Structures are given as C-alpha cells and as structure tokens.
Amino acid sequence: MLSKKIEAALNGQVAIEAASSQAYLAMASWAENQGLSGTAAFLYRHSDEERVHMLKLIKFINERGGHAVVPALKQPSTKFRSITDIFQSLLEHETKVTNEINGVVDLCLKEKDYTTHNFMQWYVSEQIEEEALARTLIDKLNLIGNDKGGLYLFDRDLEGTAGGPGATAA
C-alpha cells in the first residue's frame, strides 16, 4: 500500500511524463513543418515513449492501492529557433525530469518504501540513457554547424533512431 506522500509524488511524476510527451509532440510538429522528416519521426516516437512512461506509473499507483490521477495538460513551447534549439530544450527538460525522479527516489528511502524504490530504478536508468542520447545529438549538431549536407544526413539518420532507450520497455 502506498503512503499518501508517495502516492502524491508518483502522481506528480505522472504529470511530468505527460508534459514531456506534449513537449516532444510540439517539437515533432515543428520539425515536420520544417521538412525535417527524420527528426519529426524521432520526436513523434519519443513523445509516444513518454506516454508509455506515464502509463507505467499510472498502473503502478493503482496496483499498489493508490489512485492515479490523470493531469491537465499545459500548452508546451511551439516555436523553436533551430534543430539545435530543439535538442538543447530536450536535454534541459530531461535534466529537470532526472532531478524530479531523484526526488521521488529520495522520498522512497525516507519513507522506507522499498517496493516503489525498486520500481523507480527503471526510471533512473532511463534518464541516464535519455540524457546521453540528447548530448550525443547536440554534439553531432555542433560538429555539423551550418553545413546543409551534414544536416540532411543527420535528419536522415534520425529516421531510424529509437526515440529513447525506453522504446521497448514497459
């Protein structure tokens, strides 16, 4: 059975994953409008994965005797300066998500809720990989600079890149 504190923290995380899904959906739509079809495909998949992260939490909360609350959604940013701006925003967002997840893990230890602590380890690993992937993409974009040919290849390569390591999880 979840304590009220843990239940509230997990519901907070539900809202964060939902917001992530919306944020990446907006990025995908922007990229699609720019003709960056590979980047758009990557971001659409990434948005779907965030929804899976949210669902995994919802199911866990309910299975443990809590009540998972479906949150309201805020309008995410819809305008971006460039593809680099997209991935920098994505990394910034994921860094915040990591901090939130660490907060939940910390609370689990304080509350001695080892079951939820164990469940949250999947999210801890996921964050390491998501941040690493975002950094790799930013490094590539920095190398490419203003080279249109390089950008074309970057976009084409993203077409087949999984949106994140959680693609097959949950």
Ligand code: FEO
């Ligand atoms: Fe669900 Fe991108 O963390």
